[in-house]
Amino acid sequence: MTATPATPSTSAGFRTIEVALSANPYPVVIGDGALAGLGARIAERGFRSGTRVLVVTNPVVHEHYGAAALTSLRQAGFEPAELVIEAGEDQKTPATVARIHDAAFEQRLERGSLIVALGGGVVGDMAGFAAATWLRGIAVVQVPTTLLAMVDAAIGGKTGVNHPGGKNLIGAFHQPRLVLIDPTTLATLPEREFRAGMAEVIKYGVIGDAELFAELEAAGDLSSMAAVGPQLLQTLLERSAAAKARVVAADEREGGLRAILNYGHTLGHVVETLCGYGTWLHGEAVAIGMVAAGEIALAMGLWSAADQARQKAVIAAAGLPLAWPRLDPQAVLQCLQADKKVKDGRVRFVLPTAIGAVEIRDDVDSERILAALAAQTSP
Template structure:
């Protein structure tokens, strides 16, 4: 057992239900968690260069003790490798090693690895089981839970994908100790998002405990990850396929995805782009008369305190960002859709936001 009790959260989706387990030292017990499930003993471990060096030997040793034969697929670091070309390489490897329909695909790494491995699992042999082993804060609180798997396309982020739930998620908070500070800050953007969309008390806790999280205090991390996952699980249970309420999880993402696409997915971390998107969405809500200025200021202040950007960089015009927003997969019949806060802890999905209002707010958001 670790120094702190594990948190176990069930994502209740009927026959697709699964557990999210959060705590320290989980990877060293990976084999234990997978034993007794309806898996065949050959597993594909998908990881990236950094996670492979830090955690793959630990995971593979635990799996070997439990009787699993591991085929490792190591991809380079970087969002640009979340592509159809990389997925094709994984298909080839799985086929060469004769993985069958009960062979688990294990995603060890951050959001890129999780999305890519999940997409591959959803489409190989029309679907094989997969397990999320997120090693970044961003992945632990967001992308590893909920079953949205995808790869990028040059014309947009995550526009080729599926809804495909994992069998299990193990969020080992010990892995967060090896993250660069920039990655920790990026993950905190999504943590802050959950407070804004659903829980004012959690947002207030974040205001009081931001420094503990930046210092990677284990108890604070377990609390923040568990609180975030509970909120996401509740939303996913209500709307698994993003046909209604689940869209609230896109708070900050309309502009965030546009910013990532406009910069080729390489200049900005996902959480950094989402932070800018959240700050801009709050300013847009104030402009439209939906949100008090003081509430927007609380969000912007907290983002700044944890070291996240809140303004747009030079060199990218509002028109360029609007062009990417129009291509976003959440746009219906050419109407811009934003998730906008009405108070801390409550947001609304606003369709057909006037482009001129977005344009004016964007002009105010440059650094």
């Protein structure tokens, strides 16, 4: 099972990738300086002058990019307001979404209004969920400012918050009207956050883009934006967004193919939940989860030791963790049962069969899971 990327188009220095859904298609626009054109791009999507817009962001992004977003919206004739929320993974709760709902009420958002998510994946998930549930659904525009959100979280319409029993258990599918990616916003992203985003890029290589994976291998150091460089960064953004767009268009609500996007996430979510939200960044947990999935696949004879070594080498080159943390085995198994992808009591794992190909399996028994995790645990 593979994910062939869609073909981007070019216009005035910007690359546009269409998420070709049958009911609500939308563009992913990528290009330096894109944030300055936020208002104009929203107007192109059919929103009238005078429309009320609530920009949801976090303190750091507000400091660097809040004024630019609001200025662009005002220049296009919109009536914007801003809500600044804390956006750590531990803040991704119904209580924070309620704050967005309160702001929507205060700003008198109507069914023709929209919410703009300006920030990383946590802001995008919560603002998207608030939009999905305000007045039974208003429009949302995603403006990701982290690498992880640019290549993954902002595209595809998955929104939601965490529950004490597991990650992203409360949510809704709510597609954005537009995804606007301005790579220059990554200049203020901490290196740890950049590395976390690289985990999702590596994921796309493993699940369906062997050529992308080979480019990552050839690049060597992937641990910072400076090391990656602008040319490769643009390639990573485009290929990752195109791969996500193609899978989402084929399977909007994760009935089949889209499940491959969860590679590394099933066990990664266990790490986040049991270690406490915020201990590991999402991308770091996904990296650990990819290594774990590779160990399970290796034990089941699905792929080779050479491919697992290649995967681990690229993850290490991105400065991401490899070892499984010391966790109670029974707590791990119990947490797995709370995963969203459990069907008829069986955990569905996305397992690699080669670099560029994966399959979905529900026949991985507890003993094999624990043995693979033991092999991955640091001495």
